[in-house]
Amino acid sequence: MESMICSGIVLLFIALSAFSYLRRTARRNATAPAAGKKDFLPVYISIADKPDSIIRGMDRFVAQVNKTETAGNKWRSVPMIIFLAGLGLMIVDGGLFLLGYRSFVFIAGGVALWVAAIVMAVGLRRSDSKDFSPRYKGTKDILHTLRDDLRPNSTFTGHLDLTGSMLKTKIARETKDTRDRTTQYFRDEWLALKAKLYDGNVLRVSAIQRTKQRQPYWKRSRISGKMKQKPAKFKGSEQQLKVRIAVNPEVYKIIPNKTFRQGIEVGKYRVAQLNTEGGIIDVLASSPFEEIESEHILGFLQSVYSLLQREAL
Amino acid sequence: MSRKVIPFVVAGVLICLIMAVSGVFAFSGSVTAEKFGSEIAWSRPFTSAESMKVIDLTGDGNDDLFIQSPDNLTVLNETGEPIFGFGYKNMKTTLGDVNGDNIEDIIVFHVGTGPSVDVISKGQPRELANALSIGFPSRVAVIRFSSGPQIVLGDSSGNLLALGTDGQPRWDIKLGNEEIRGMDDVKVDGQTLLATASYDGSIAVIDGNGKALWRGGQEEIRRMRAFDLNGNGTSEIITGGEYGAFKIYNAADGSLLFETSLGQAVSEVRTVELDGDPSSREIVVGGKDGGVWAFKFDGTSASQIWNGSLSDKVTEIAGIDIDDDGKEEAVIGDESGKVAIFTGNGSRTNLPTRSDAIARIDVGKLGSERYVVVADLSEIQVNKVNFNSLPGFQYTPLIVGLIVSAVVLIIAAILASIPKKPEMKVSFQDTSRESLDAQRRMLKESIADVERLRKAGEVTGDAYLARLKRLRADLADNEAAFKKQGYNVKVETIQCPNCGGTLELGMDKCEYCGQVLLH
Numbered sequence: 001m002e003s004m005i006c007s008g009i010v011l012l013f014i015a016l017s018a019f020s021y022l023r024r025t026a027r028r029n030a031t032a033p034a035a036g037k038k039d040f041l042p043v044y045i046s047i048a049d050k051p052d053s054i055i056r057g058m059d060r061f062v063a064q065v066n067k068t069e070t071a072g073n074k075w076r077s078v079p080m081i082i083f084l085a086g087l088g089l090m091i092v093d094g095g096l097f098l099l100g101y102r103s104f105v106f107i108a109g110g111v112a113l114w115v116a117a118i119v120m121a122v123g124l125r126r127s128d129s130k131d132f133s134p135r136y137k138g139t140k141d142i143l144h145t146l147r148d149d150l151r152p153n154s155t156f157t158g159h160l161d162l163t164g165s166m167l168k169t170k171i172a173r174e175t176k177d178t179r180d181r182t183t184q185y186f187r188d189e190w191l192a193l194k195a196k197l198y199d200g201n202v203l204r205v206s207a208i209q210r211t212k213q214r215q216p217y218w219k220r221s222r223i224s225g226k227m228k229q230k231p232a233k234f235k236g237s238e239q240q241l242k243v244r245i246a247v248n249p250e251v252y253k254i255i256p257n258k259t260f261r262q263g264i265e266v267g268k269y270r271v272a273q274l275n276t277e278g279g280i281i282d283v284l285a286s287s288p289f290e291e292i293e294s295e296h297i298l299g300f301l302q303s304v305y306s307l308l309q310r311e312a313l
Numbered sequence: 314m315s316r317k318v319i320p321f322v323v324a325g326v327l328i329c330l331i332m333a334v335s336g337v338f339a340f341s342g343s344v345t346a347e348k349f350g351s352e353i354a355w356s357r358p359f360t361s362a363e364s365m366k367v368i369d370l371t372g373d374g375n376d377d378l379f380i381q382s383p384d385n386l387t388v389l390n391e392t393g394e395p396i397f398g399f400g401y402k403n404m405k406t407t408l409g410d411v412n413g414d415n416i417e418d419i420i421v422f423h424v425g426t427g428p429s430v431d432v433i434s435k436g437q438p439r440e441l442a443n444a445l446s447i448g449f450p451s452r453v454a455v456i457r458f459s460s461g462p463q464i465v466l467g468d469s470s471g472n473l474l475a476l477g478t479d480g481q482p483r484w485d486i487k488l489g490n491e492e493i494r495g496m497d498d499v500k501v502d503g504q505t506l507l508a509t510a511s512y513d514g515s516i517a518v519i520d521g522n523g524k525a526l527w528r529g530g531q532e533e534i535r536r537m538r539a540f541d542l543n544g545n546g547t548s549e550i551i552t553g554g555e556y557g558a559f560k561i562y563n564a565a566d567g568s569l570l571f572e573t574s575l576g577q578a579v580s581e582v583r584t585v586e587l588d589g590d591p592s593s594r595e596i597v598v599g600g601k602d603g604g605v606w607a608f609k610f611d612g613t614s615a616s617q618i619w620n621g622s623l624s625d626k627v628t629e630i631a632g633i634d635i636d637d638d639g640k641e642e643a644v645i646g647d648e649s650g651k652v653a654i655f656t657g658n659g660s661r662t663n664l665p666t667r668s669d670a671i672a673r674i675d676v677g678k679l680g681s682e683r684y685v686v687v688a689d690l691s692e693i694q695v696n697k698v699n700f701n702s703l704p705g706f707q708y709t710p711l712i713v714g715l716i717v718s719a720v721v722l723i724i725a726a727i728l729a730s731i732p733k734k735p736e737m738k739v740s741f742q743d744t745s746r747e748s749l750d751a752q753r754r755m756l757k758e759s760i761a762d763v764e765r766l767r768k769a770g771e772v773t774g775d776a777y778l779a780r781l782k783r784l785r786a787d788l789a790d791n792e793a794a795f796k797k798q799g800y801n802v803k804v805e806t807i808q809c810p811n812c813g814g815t816l817e818l819g820m821d822k823c824e825y826c827g828q829v830l831l832h
Contacts, residue, residue, distance in 0.1 A: 046740040046787055048752035057741040064735040071731045078727060082720055089713065100348035101703065102660070105338070109713035112331070113720055120724045127731050155748040157755035159787075163737075169779030172772045187772060194755045204758075 018114055019083065025121040026080045040133035041065065045160040047193070051147035054156060058140050065129045072127030079121040086113030133162045138294035139191060145298050146203075151196045158192040165190070165209045165237075172210075183235065186211040200248030207297065208240040209290075239292045241269055243304050245281040252308040254281060259306055266303045267296035281307055317729045324725035328718040335714025344710055346703040349635060349642075349654045349662045351696040354684060355393040362688035364406055367677025371396060372416040372435055376677050378686060379419065380693060381406045386419065388436070391680035393695065397436035401425070409455025411441075411462065411478050422453035422466050430464060430476060442480035447472055454496040456507045458521030467493030471511040475523060484523025489515035495537025499548035499564040501526065508550050508564060510537035516552065518564055527567040532558050536582045539564060543593050543612040551596060553579020559598060559606075561615055571615040577602040585632030587618065587657040589640035597643045597655075599627025605645060605655060619659030625649035631674040633685060636700035644685060644698075646671025652687060654698075667694070740790070744798050749791060756788045778825060785815035 043061075047054055090110035096103045139160050150156070164170075165188035172187035191207035212235040218227050247254060254276045260266070262274045269285035269292075276282075283304055287296075338344050361382040370377050370388050377396060378389040386406060387398035404423035411418045411432050419433040420441075427444035430453075441464070448468030456463050463483055464476045471489035476482055489511035499508040499518060506526060510516045514533050518526040533555035541548045548564040555578050561571040578601035584594040587607060595618065596608045603625050607618040626648040632641035635654065643655040650667035652674070669689035676685050685696045742752070763780050766772040772780065788806050795802035806815050811828035821830050 042737055044738045046738075046742070046790075048748060048755075048791075049741040049743040050748075053743065054741045057739070061735060061739055064732075068732050068734050075727045075731075078723075082724075085716075085720070089716070096346060096703075100350065100701075101346040102348075102662075103344070103346050103706070103709075105344055105709045105713055109717055112713075112717045116717070116720050116724055120727065123724075123728045124731075127734060129734070153745070153747065155743050155745075155751055157748075157752045169776055171774065171776045173770070173774075187766075187776065192755075192759065194751075194758070196751070 015114070018118055022080045022083050022117055022121050025125060026077045039130055040162060041130040041136075042163040043132075043136070043160075044163050047159055048157045049155050050153075051143045051150060051156060054143055055140055055147075058136070062132065062136075065132075068127050069129050072124045075120075076124060079117040079124065082113050082117035082120065086110035086117065089113065134291065134293070135162055135190060136160070138292075138297070141294040142193075142297060145294075146195065149195075149197050149199075151198050151200075154196045157194045161188070161190045164188075165211050166213065181217050182215040184213050184215060186213070199251050201252070202246040203301075204242075204244040205297070205301070206240075206242040207292070208242065209237060210240060211237040237290050239268075239287040239289060241283075241285045241287070241292075241297060241300060243281070243283045243285070243301060245304065245308075247279050247281065247308060249279055249311075251311060253311055254279070254307050255309045257306060260303050267299045268292055269296065269300050276307060316733060320725035320729040324721050327721050331714050331718050331721070332711075335710040338710040339708050342707055343658075344707050346706040347636070347656075347662075348701050349664065349698060350701070351664050351685070351698045354679075354682070354695045354697055356692055356694040357389070357393050358691060359387070359688060359693045361690055362672040362693065365673035365675050365686065365688050365693075366408060367675050367679065367684075367686060368408060368417055370408075370417055370419065370435070372414070376679060378677075378679065378693070378695075379408065380673075380688060386421065386433075388419075389693075393693075397433075399433065399438055401431070403450055405450045405453045407453045407455055409457075409462065409464075411455060411464065413478075420453055420455060420464055422450045422464075424450065428466070428468070430466065430480065442476055442482075445474060445476075445482070446485070447474040451493045452496045452509075454498070454507070456496075456498045456521075457505050458507075459504055460521040463521065465496055465507055465509075467496055467509065467511075469493075471513065471515065473509060473519070473523075483521075486517075486519065486523050486525070488517055489513040491533075494534050495552075497537065497539035497550075499539040499550065500541055501547055501565045503546050506564070508537070508539040508548070510534045510550075510552060512555075514554075516550065516562070516567070518550075518567070526565075529562070529567045531560060532556050535579055538582050538584075540584050540594060540596075542584070542596070542610040545612065549610065551582050553582050553598060557600075559608075561610065570613065571608075571610070573615075573617075575600055575604060575606060577604055580627050581630050583630040583632065583643075585630070585643045586634075586641040587632075587643065589638070589657075597630050597632075597645070599623075599630055599645060599647075601626045603627060603647060605643075607643070607655070607659065618657075619655075621655055621659055621661055623647040623649075623651055623653060625651070625670075628671050629674045631676060631685075633676040633698070635698050636702070644674055644676075646674050646687065646689075650689060664696075664698070667692075742790075742794060744794060746798070746800050749795055749798070749800065753788070753791050756784055756791060760784050760788070782814050782825060785817065789815045 089106040093103050093106040166186050170186045170188050172185045175183050188209045189206055190209060193205045195203050197203055214233040214235055216229055216232045218229050221228050262271050264271050268287045268289045272286050273284040359380055362380055363383060364381040366379045367376050368379060370379055380387055383403055385400050388396045390396050401421055401423035404421050407420050408417045412434055421431040423429055425443055428447050429443040430441045432439050432441050447466050448470045451469045452467035454465050456465055462478055466474045469492040471491055472487050474485045488509055491512035494512050495510045497508050499506050507519045512533055514531045517528040520526060534552050535555055536553040539548045539550045550562040550564050552560050557575040557577050559573050559575050559579060563570055579598055580601045581599040583597055585597045587595040598606045603623040605621045608615045609618050627645055628648055629646045631644045633644050634641045640657050646652045648670040650669055652664040654662045667689045669691045671689050673688045685698045687694050767777045785806055792802055792804055805818050807818050809816055809823040809828055812826040814825040
């Protein structure tokens with residue numbers, strides 16, 4: 001009897017777990033993307049094309065991802081229906097049992113349907129995609145805004161790396177403190193763009209996210225004396241924007257001014273370094289904000305252009 | 314293979330498996346929906362039943378119910394009304410035709426004027442013998458030796474005394490030093506002999522003159538029964554021991570045909586026609602801790618068919634063909650009052666539980682109906698046992714298999730309809746020479762930038778190599794695009810033959826895996 005009760009509890013636990021899994025699968029549609037969600041679709045785009053082609057390609061890629069997801073979404077409730085059908089089959093055996101007959105045929109069929117429902121749910125979940133990062137649309141906006149400034153028949157080159165800012169491959173360096181705790185510094189150059197502009201200037205833009213995180217470590221508790229693991233601790237993040245403009249001397253001359261100088265704040269950025277020597281403008285700006293919208297990057301580029309004055313023709 | 318085809322191939326294999334398993338279950342007949350039930354026809358109080366039999370004891374052609382406790386014996390008619398009854402002290406009884414009128418008599422071995430024997434014929438008691446030289450009553454049997462019927466008495470000290478039908482002692486013998494636990498008639502080469510066993514483990518087969526054909530011994534014996542299991546004219550003697558020994562002897566010479574240990578004291582042994590083959594009978598054994606085993610005897614040895622269990626000491630086993638399929642079911646009672654029906658394949662169905670320990674179970678025709686009579690320690694209950702089965706239920710595995718197969722097919726169709734998830738590494742590349750040149754320059758600048766960052770200590774270790782690897786791979790893609798468009802390009806990358814990583818032409822060691830490059 002004890003073994004039957006134990007088996008029953010285990011089966012009930014398995015059934016509830018399966019039900020919960022299938023219910024989560026069925027409800028995926030209902031959950032709107034949470035604002036500020038960190039877990040985005042890990043996509044890497046290599047850019048070497050004309051702006052319109054890039055924008056069309058980016059839209060096509062979004063449509064492909066959405067098509068896969070929509071195709072899966074249509075059937076999301078089916079695993080739960082199959083699960084309930086399995087339960088229905090099992091109830092047939094329950095009814096027979098109440099009538100005094102002992103049968104396990106329908107229970108076996110029900111279990112088979114449950115397994116099939118879980119297999120289908122796993123298959124549907126594989127078609128799930130995470131949401132696109134806001135940087136994806138932001139980059140598209142930047143490309144769209146700059147498309148008319150591009151020299152005719154030239155292309156944007158560079159990349160958009162949205163695979164994640166805290167990957168192992170993006171650890172720039174590691175340091176250890178006096179308590180032998182490791183802190184990792186991540187450098188994620190998520191956007192790099194180079195373009196030859198209509199006015200003959202060459203523009204290079206890099207958006208970099210720098211993140212700092214202390215790794216998990218073991219510590220002996222002062223009270224109990226037991227070793228306990230402390231989790232990883234996020235120590236902060238900042239955005240950097242590097243702009244380099246090789247100025248066409250036939251069109252512009254560089255005139256330093258008070259509206260754009262080192263230390264000044266432009267949108268979410270503060271100018272950290274400014275160098276205008278040798279006919280090249282090198283600007284490094286930083287921002288404590290974790291996310292920078294495209295209009296701030298475009299606004300910053302516009303501000304950099306305030307250093308240029310057209311040569312008299 | 315197309316990803317639209319693979320789900321259907323997997324589904325096809327699964328469906329074949331499902332239907333094969335369903336078919337095996339459906340056509341093997343192992344899936345049934347059967348139930349046994351019982352309705353009480355009548356019941357009446359009776360205390361401490363020790364022996365019970367449905368048999369005609371009045372000669373009217375209708376079976377009566379004989380029941381006996383240590384101090385009382387009663388014969389009831391088909392409706393439970395007493396026909397006659399008598400009281401005796403410490404009695405043991407058996408049934409047999411002693412006076413030759415072809416109607417069974419009740420032979421009572423009791424303590425009266427000393428150890429005495431009475432014969433009750435058609436309700437009329439008659440003292441056959443008294444002051445016999447034998448001890449406290451333990452067993453009594455009527456054995457039809459070739460020389461004529463004899464009443465054999467066994468006492469609690471292992472002594473046997475045989476009487477003629479006239480009450481005169483014929484022979485006596487001491488079998489052992491403990492209580493006689495079993496007396497049964499056996500056939501040896503067509504001759505009827507007496508098989509007997511005492512608790513101390515002594516066994517013997519004795520002829521009509523009191524001469525032992527053979528004697529043997531084993532561990533303490535709780536039960537001894539004799540049957541001609543395979544119908545060859547020579548009986549087999551089955552014993553169940555105090556410590557679980559289950560043995561089958563050849564009645565002709567006492568040779569051991571089969572033995573096994575059941576792990577608990579054997580409390581009851583009966584034959585039941587479980588498989589419906591009339592040329593052999595199966596043996597059902599009950600244990601003191603509730604174990605139930607069924608054995609099949611093939612003439613030379615026995616093999617276990619199935620085993621099961623009840624919750625307490627098995628007190629009685631009876632074979633009854635409840636569902637009229639020519640196979641008997643084993644109806645088994647235990648000391649906690651449970652009565653269960655075990656079918657030929659060992660599946661169990663419980664009948665209503667009784668409030669006292671089950672003492673005896675028998676089956677027979679009372680009036681126009683066949684009944685199962687169950688006696689516990691306080692009551693006799695006459696039950697009409699019924700059997701129900703759902704027709705065609707054996708094919709339900711096929712229906713369930715079809716349902717599951719249909720679902721599997723639907724799932725395959727749905728999964729096949731979902732398009733492939735796009736690659737997460739996308740490249741938008743203009744194939745004009747100018748564009749490819751620009752990309753090449755940008756990649757070289759980026760590589761130089763990474764090198765500069767490494768020298769400045771801003772990027773180290775894995776991050777440096779990972780970034781470099783990606784940029785070099787992009788450079789290799791760029792070179793491939795050049796070649797594809799038919800443009801001239803100076804190849805500047807090679808692939809590591811070990812890890813596949815892209816390296817700059819001229820490197821003699823892979824930066825990623827350490828492979829030495831010979832080129």
